[in-house]
Amino acid sequence: MSDGNTGRAGRSTRLHGREDTVDELRERSARAAEGNGAVVVLTGPRGSGKTTLLERVARDTGFAAVDLCGVRAERDLPLSGLARLATSDDAGPEAVCSPEHDEIACCTALLRELTTRCRRGPVLLRVDDAGLVDPASLRVLGLLGRRLHRLPLLLVFAVETDPLGREPATEPLEGFDRIALGPLDEWAGARLLRERARCSPAPEAVEDALARCGGLPLALSEVAESLTAERAAGLAPPRLPPDGRLLTEAGNELRGLAPSARRLALLLVVGERLSLETVHRAAPEDSAAPGAWRELLGAGLVHVSERTVRFSCELVRVGLLDRVCPAESREAHLRLAEVFERDGDRARAVRHRCAAGEDLGGRLPAELAEAAETASGVRDHSAASELHELAAAHCAEGDDRAERLLAAGREAWADGDTRRARALSRRAGPLVREVRTRAANELLRGGLELCDGDPDTARRSLTTAAEALLGTDRKAAFRALMLAGEASCVTGDYRGYYALAERAEQLRSREETAEVTLMLEHFEGMSATFRGRHAAAVPPLRRVVRLAGSAVDPMSVIWGSQAAFTLGLLETSRELARRARGLAHRNGDTAQEPWACVYGCLSALALDRYAEADAAALEGLRLARAFGQRNRAVDHLVLLALVAALRGDLETVRVRLDRACAEEMSGRGLGRPDAFVSWGAACAELAHGRPAEATRQLRLMSSGAGGFNPAVGVLAAPHFVEAAVSCGEFESAGRLLTAFDRWVSSTESPARLALSHRCHALLARRTSEAEERFRTAVELHRGSGSSLELAKTELLYAGRLRRARRPTDARELLGEAHTIFLRYGAERWADRARAELRAAGHTVPGGDGAAVPELTGQQSRISALVAEGATNREIAERLCISERTVEHHLRNVFVKLGVRSRVELTRMLG
Numbered sequence: 001m002s003d004g005n006t007g008r009a010g011r012s013t014r015l016h017g018r019e020d021t022v023d024e025l026r027e028r029s030a031r032a033a034e035g036n037g038a039v040v041v042l043t044g045p046r047g048s049g050k051t052t053l054l055e056r057v058a059r060d061t062g063f064a065a066v067d068l069c070g071v072r073a074e075r076d077l078p079l080s081g082l083a084r085l086a087t088s089d090d091a092g093p094e095a096v097c098s099p100e101h102d103e104i105a106c107c108t109a110l111l112r113e114l115t116t117r118c119r120r121g122p123v124l125l126r127v128d129d130a131g132l133v134d135p136a137s138l139r140v141l142g143l144l145g146r147r148l149h150r151l152p153l154l155l156v157f158a159v160e161t162d163p164l165g166r167e168p169a170t171e172p173l174e175g176f177d178r179i180a181l182g183p184l185d186e187w188a189g190a191r192l193l194r195e196r197a198r199c200s201p202a203p204e205a206v207e208d209a210l211a212r213c214g215g216l217p218l219a220l221s222e223v224a225e226s227l228t229a230e231r232a233a234g235l236a237p238p239r240l241p242p243d244g245r246l247l248t249e250a251g252n253e254l255r256g257l258a259p260s261a262r263r264l265a266l267l268l269v270v271g272e273r274l275s276l277e278t279v280h281r282a283a284p285e286d287s288a289a290p291g292a293w294r295e296l297l298g299a300g301l302v303h304v305s306e307r308t309v310r311f312s313c314e315l316v317r318v319g320l321l322d323r324v325c326p327a328e329s330r331e332a333h334l335r336l337a338e339v340f341e342r343d344g345d346r347a348r349a350v351r352h353r354c355a356a357g358e359d360l361g362g363r364l365p366a367e368l369a370e371a372a373e374t375a376s377g378v379r380d381h382s383a384a385s386e387l388h389e390l391a392a393a394h395c396a397e398g399d400d401r402a403e404r405l406l407a408a409g410r411e412a413w414a415d416g417d418t419r420r421a422r423a424l425s426r427r428a429g430p431l432v433r434e435v436r437t438r439a440a441n442e443l444l445r446g447g448l449e450l451c452d453g454d455p456d457t458a459r460r461s462l463t464t465a466a467e468a469l470l471g472t473d474r475k476a477a478f479r480a481l482m483l484a485g486e487a488s489c490v491t492g493d494y495r496g497y498y499a500l501a502e503r504a505e506q507l508r509s510r511e512e513t514a515e516v517t518l519m520l521e522h523f524e525g526m527s528a529t530f531r532g533r534h535a536a537a538v539p540p541l542r543r544v545v546r547l548a549g550s551a552v553d554p555m556s557v558i559w560g561s562q563a564a565f566t567l568g569l570l571e572t573s574r575e576l577a578r579r580a581r582g583l584a585h586r587n588g589d590t591a592q593e594p595w596a597c598v599y600g601c602l603s604a605l606a607l608d609r610y611a612e613a614d615a616a617a618l619e620g621l622r623l624a625r626a627f628g629q630r631n632r633a634v635d636h637l638v639l640l641a642l643v644a645a646l647r648g649d650l651e652t653v654r655v656r657l658d659r660a661c662a663e664e665m666s667g668r669g670l671g672r673p674d675a676f677v678s679w680g681a682a683c684a685e686l687a688h689g690r691p692a693e694a695t696r697q698l699r700l701m702s703s704g705a706g707g708f709n710p711a712v713g714v715l716a717a718p719h720f721v722e723a724a725v726s727c728g729e730f731e732s733a734g735r736l737l738t739a740f741d742r743w744v745s746s747t748e749s750p751a752r753l754a755l756s757h758r759c760h761a762l763l764a765r766r767t768s769e770a771e772e773r774f775r776t777a778v779e780l781h782r783g784s785g786s787s788l789e790l791a792k793t794e795l796l797y798a799g800r801l802r803r804a805r806r807p808t809d810a811r812e813l814l815g816e817a818h819t820i821f822l823r824y825g826a827e828r829w830a831d832r833a834r835a836e837l838r839a840a841g842h843t844v845p846g847g848d849g850a851a852v853p854e855l856t857g858q859q860s861r862i863s864a865l866v867a868e869g870a871t872n873r874e875i876a877e878r879l880c881i882s883e884r885t886v887e888h889h890l891r892n893v894f895v896k897l898g899v900r901s902r903v904e905l906t907r908m909l910g
Contacts, residue, residue, distance in 0.1 A: 015056060016195075016217070017188025018049055020873070021179055022056060028177075029061045029154055033122045037148025039155045041130075041173050044181030045312075046300065047218030047246060050158035053181075054126045057156060063124035064117060068141075070132025081137030082106060103136060107143040114144075114153060122152035130157040131168035142172030162303055162312070183215020185877060186625075192217060196224035201232045207628055208419040209238040212315055219315055222246060236423070240319045247319040253299045254320065260289035261296045266332040268302055269320050270355065273310040274336075282335040330356045347375040347383050354390055365394045369404065372411070379588030381415035384408075389424065402431035406440050413444065416590040418452050418628030439468030443480055450487050451591070451629040456669055459487035459496065470507070478504065478519045479555065485523065490631065492671025494530050494710060501527035515556055518547040522559045529566055530710045532739060534746035541567050548576055554584040554592040561599040565606070568747025574603035577616075594624040594632040601639045605646070606751060608786035610824060611857025614643050618879065631670065634660050638676040640880050645680040646788070648687025648828030652881045653680055659880055675701045675712035683719055687828045691726035698723065714743050721759040722796070734763060751789065754780035758793045761800075770800055791820035795833055798840070807840040814840065825856035825889075855896060862889050866902050867909040 015022055021042075028038040042050045058065045066085065074080040117123050127133065127141060145155050157176075161167050184192065189210045194201065201209070205227070213219035219240070226241035240247050254265055263286045267279055280287045287293070296302055303312055311317035321329070333356035340349040350371040354364060372387035385408045392404035409424035425444050432438045446461035466480035481504050488496040501523040508520055525541035528534070541563040548560020557580035564573035577600035584592040597620025604613035617639045624632035637660035644652035657677060678700040685694035698720045701713055717740035724733035737759050744752045754777045761773035774797040781790035794817040798810035814837045821830035855863065858879070865875045872886045879886075890902075899905045 015049065015052065016192040017184035018053065018181070018217075021053060021181065022060075024179060025053065025057050025156075026060060029057060029063070029122075029124075032154040033061070033063075033152055035150060035152050037151040037153045037155070039145040039148065039157075039176045041157045041159060041170075041176050041178045042181060043159045043161050043167060043178055045161050045216065046249075047216040048181040048183075049217045050160070050181060051128055052217070054128060054156060054158060057154070058124055058126070061122065061124060061154070063122045063154065064120070066114070066117075066123060066125045068125075068127045068133065068137075070127075070129035072132050075132050075134050077134055078136040079106065079134065079140075081133040082110070082140060085110075103140050103143065106140045107147070110140065110144055111147055115151060118151050118153055122154070125153065125155045127155070127157045130159045130173070131170055135169075135172075138170065139172045145173075145176060160300070162300060182874075184217060184220070185215070186210055189213070189215055189220055192220050193224045196221050197227050197232065198225060199227055199232045201227060205232050205238070211419070211628070212238055214313070216313075218246060219313065223315070237318075237420075238315070240315050242319065242322065246313070246316055247323070250301060250313075250316045250320060251323050253301055254323075257299065258289075258292065258295060260286040260292040261299075263328075263332070264292060264296055265301055266324060266328055267336065268309060268311050269317055269324060270329055270332045270352070271336050272314075272317070273308055276304065276307050276309055278336070278339055279309060282332075282339045347371040347380065347387060351383070351387055351390065365391045365404075368394065369407075372407065376411060381411045381588050382417070385411035385415065385417070385420065385424075398431060399433050399437045402428040402433075402437050402441070405431070406437070406444060409444050413447065413591055414589050416593075416623075416627035418448060418591075422448050422452075435468055436472060439465045442468070443476065446480065446487070447483060447591075450483060450490070451594075451624075451627075451632050453631070454669065455487040455490040455631065456493075459484045459491070459493075462487060463500070475513065475515055478507075478516050482519050482522070482555075482559070485526075489711070490672050491669045492675070497530065498527055514547055515551070515553060518544055518551065518556050518559065521547070522563060525563060526566070529743075532710070532742060534743050538567065538746050545569065545572060545576075552583060552587075554580045554587065554589050554596065557583060558592065558596050558599065561596070561603070565599060565603055566747075568744075568749025568752055570603050570606050570749060570751070573599055574607065577603060590623075591627055591629070594620045594627065594629055594636070597623065598632075598635055598639065601636070601643075605639075605643060606749070607784075608751070608788050610643055610647065610788065611860075614640065614857065614879075615861075617643065621880070634670055634673045637880065638673045638680065642676055642680040642683065644881075645683035645687070647824060647826040648684065649826075649885070650684045650688060650828070652885055653684045655876075655882050655885075656880050657681070672712065679712055679716040679719070682716070682723065686719060686723055687826075687832075689832065691723040694719070694723035695727055695729065714740055718755040718759055721762060725762045730763060733759075737763065749784070750780045751784040751786045754778075754784060754786065754789065754793070758796065762796065767800075767804060771797075774800070787820050788824050788826065791817040791824075791826075791833075792829065795829070795836065798836055802836065802840050807842075810840045811837060811842045814842075823854065823856065825858050855893060859889050859893050859896075862886060863893055863905060863909060866890070867906045869906075 025040065028040055032038045042053060044050055057063075068081055068085050070081065071084070074084075114123060114125070130138065130141075133141070141155070141157075148155060157170075157173055159167055159170055159173070183189075190206050193206055193209055201224075209220065209223050213223060222240050222244040223238040226239060226244070228236070231238055254262065257265060260283075263283055264279060267282055268274060271278075297304070301312060301316075302309055333352040337349045337352035337356065340346075340352065350367050354368060368387050368391035372384045372391065375381075375384035375387060388404050388408035388411060392401045392408065395401040395404055405424050405428035409421040409428065412418075412424060413421040421444065425441055425448065428437075428441055432441055442461040442465035446458045446465060449455065449458035449461060462480045462484035466477045466484065469477035469480060481500055485497050485500045488494065488500065504520055504523045512520065521540040521543045525537045525539075525544060528537035528540070544563040545560050545567065548557050548563070551557050551560065557576050561573045561576035561580060564570075564576055577596050577598075580596035581593050581600070584590055584596060597616050600616040601613045601620065604610075604616055617636045621633055621636035621640070624630070624636060637656050641653045641656040641660065644656060657680070660673070660677070678697050682694040682697035685691070685697060698716060701716070713736075717736045721733040721737050721740075724730070724736075737756070740759070741756055744756045757773045757777035757780065761770045761777065764770035764773060774793065777793050778790060778797070781787075781793055794813040798813040798817070801807075801810040801813070814833050818830055818833035818837065821827070821833055858881075861879060862875055865878065870878070872883045872890075875881075875886045876883045893905065894900060897905065897908060899908060
């Protein structure tokens with residue numbers, strides 16, 4: 001018997017992702033072995049690994065095992081659970097559950113017997129499926145659990161929760177320590193899947209399985225062991241084995257339902273997610289039958305949230321489709337089709353009539369395609385994709401079927417389902433005959449590779465698509481060229497980008513639409529920028545920003561945000577990025593949202609809005625992972641590392657860069673993210689006072705993937721100058737500053753101009769020139785609102801003043817800098833400011849943040865998650881930081897707010 005996370009018979013058991021839980025159980029076992037009895041309640045949904053953990057405890061401890069398992073059929077029989085109680089040597093405690101005993105007497109008898117057994121050695125009493133144990137027996141066991149203090153006995157209950165984490169009625173177990181088994185994280189899930197798989201799964205197959213299994217160990221184990229070659233290659237969705245535990249138990253539950261509850265369940269099997277109103281209308285008599293819903297929910301097959309009802313596990317629902325009687329399945333499909341037809345929902349009605357086996361008068365492919373277009377028109381991309389795929393199944397071999405599959409792939413891509421879109425594109429490939437269809441496939445494939453594959457492959461596919469589309473769809477052709485250019489930038493191939501820009505210019509005509517004009521101007525402006533011709537870049541980039549202001553296409557608005565960022569119009573860039581996200585969401589083009597978040601983060605970072613930059617990148621990371629866009633996920637992880645680096649948080653930088661490496665960053669030629677990694681690492685080293693290491697990291701930009709990255713290189717120039725000057729490398733610092741100044745002089749950003757003056761101050765030989773430059777930088781920082789960079793400039797300025805024997809002037813600057821650093825949570829920089837203050841003959845209190853009672857952005861986010869009930873581990877996972885960092889921030893939060901515990905913090909924030 002196993003809940004999951006186990007292998008086949010004879011294979012060693014490794015509890016991936018449950019290491020902390022195993023450690024907790026070992027700790028309690030050790031306490032019990034010393035004569036201090038302990039009770040633990042394990043909670044989690046079906047398949048989360050509760051039974052496996054119970055088995056692991058017995059094997060690890062060597063305790064004598066006494067086992068009890070709840071049985072649904074006997075839950076209403078008082079004391080039936082104790083009657084089934086059996087020990088490892090098959091000596092049953094007959095006297096324990098004698099009918100003439102009340103519950104106290106039963107507890108006393110059971111305690112007496114267990115005490116006798118404990119004299120021979122420690123005992124483990126395991127109660128599996130405790131929610132199905134009859135209430136009387138559960139009360140006796142609860143009484144027992146409060147009387148174990150001096151016995152070498154460990155009592156462990158396993159309680160199955162519903163998909164929303166709610167426990168059944170187990171009041172007798174209240175007050176005992178609980179360990180909740182959540183879903184496995186993606187790394188543990190991937191390890192489990194690969195370990196159990198019979199054939200080596202491709203990365204896309206692993207990601208698809210992780211998404212569909214919801215982190216349940218049992219589902220992952222069963223999916224892994226049923227992988228076929230097609231599924232392992234990512235060409236088909238994962239399925240549960242028909243003889244596996246999950247499907248077998250669900251099938252038994254379904255068969256055991258009363259007829260009315262069963263018919264309700266079948267509607268959900270064939271209809272996926274439905275509104276309660278739809279179910280009521282499709283089966284009014286069954287829905288009104290006494291006890292039907294209570295029985296259905298009690299079986300754990302479905303759950304209701306607000307107005308929606310769906311099957312608890314999508315993989316189980318799909319597996320049950322093959323087990324349902326065809327006549328019952330047909331009846332359920334036709335019931336739903338009638339409801340959707342009355343509602344005017346032609347797309348869903350046609351889909352259900354098709355599934356019911358109706359031929360629709362021989363017009364099935366056309367009806368399905370028409371319904372798909374209708375669904376797409378209302379931005380129901382998931383339904384549109386499924387309908388196009390159904391239409392393909394009823395088309396003859398060749399381009400007609402390929403076109404339907406590609407249409408299904410485009411809809412899946414618009415819905416953010418990268419894995420499904422890729423599988424559909426692959427299926428269409430061998431069927432393509434015509435140039436037009438091949439171009440469509442290359443365009444889809446290129447977009448997918450750009451976000452979740454090899455950018456160089458993306459560039460080739462997109463370039464091929466652009467040339468093929470020029471004669472039929474000019475807008476699509478230029479969009480393909482633009483995306484090919486983005487792919488070149490991602491790899492660091494700027495020569496390739498220039499060639500694409502020149503090709504686009506050759507194709508320019510006098511009469512172009514606004515969208516095509518925006519793309520042409522963007523190519524011209526960014527090409528000039530990358531070549532260092534900043535004055536020439538300004539006019540076309542201004543035109544891009546102007547055109548983006550009225551664009552309704554998310555991609556055009558994102559390009560406008562990039563142009564505004566390049567021009568130094570940081571507020572405009574921020575607003576355009578936000579608008580692009582809104583358009584992508586409203587238009588159903590959700591695949592573009594992670595890209596929009598990139599410029600939302602960069603613009604907020606340039607404006608010194610670190611909390612906003614962190615939030616934008618975290619949201620972008622969440623979306624990228626949800627949509628299966630690994631390259632975009634890497635973009636956001638390295639941006640998160642940069643945010644932490646600019647604060648001087650080296651530990652968080654390492655955590656986030658490790659996560660980026662876990663996304664297989666190095667194997668795909670991601671030159672631009674690689675350059676951001678070098679920049680972020682250098683900023684962290686600067687904060688820790690290691691300029692030589694910072695210089696080395698910055699020089700890695702010219703030796704990483706794609707060679708020197710001009711875009712990131714110019715952004716990182718102020719930090720390179722600071723590091724190089726500290727190392728005495730004035731000549732190389734001067735050269736890079738000259739390039740930075742050419743860019744800054746063409747922009748309208750006082751924040752960037754302030755950085756230029758700070759760099760010139762660092763390079764200045766004469767004290768008077770240095771002071772003038774520093775004062776100008778401080779004024780520009782104040783005017784632009786870039787507080788953290790202001791504090792860094794004040795720190796550098798004060799260092800120069802102190803070395804010039806002007807400690808009084810230095811102290812005033814350092815005091816303000818120290819306060820700003822604390823406000824931003826930049827503790828390493830605050831330490832440096834305190835050290836400078838001590839050197840200037842002044843001391844300040846330690847770094848507990850007491851002088852700044854406001855919470856930093858990071859502290860506020862951590863506090864909010866604590867109030868939601870998240871553990872330190874969950875918070876660390878959500879924010880991409882270490883658990884030690886979470887603990888550190890919480891200690892500071894407790895001091896600032898005057899609370900002593902998480903409970904008090906939750907109460908205060910509630």
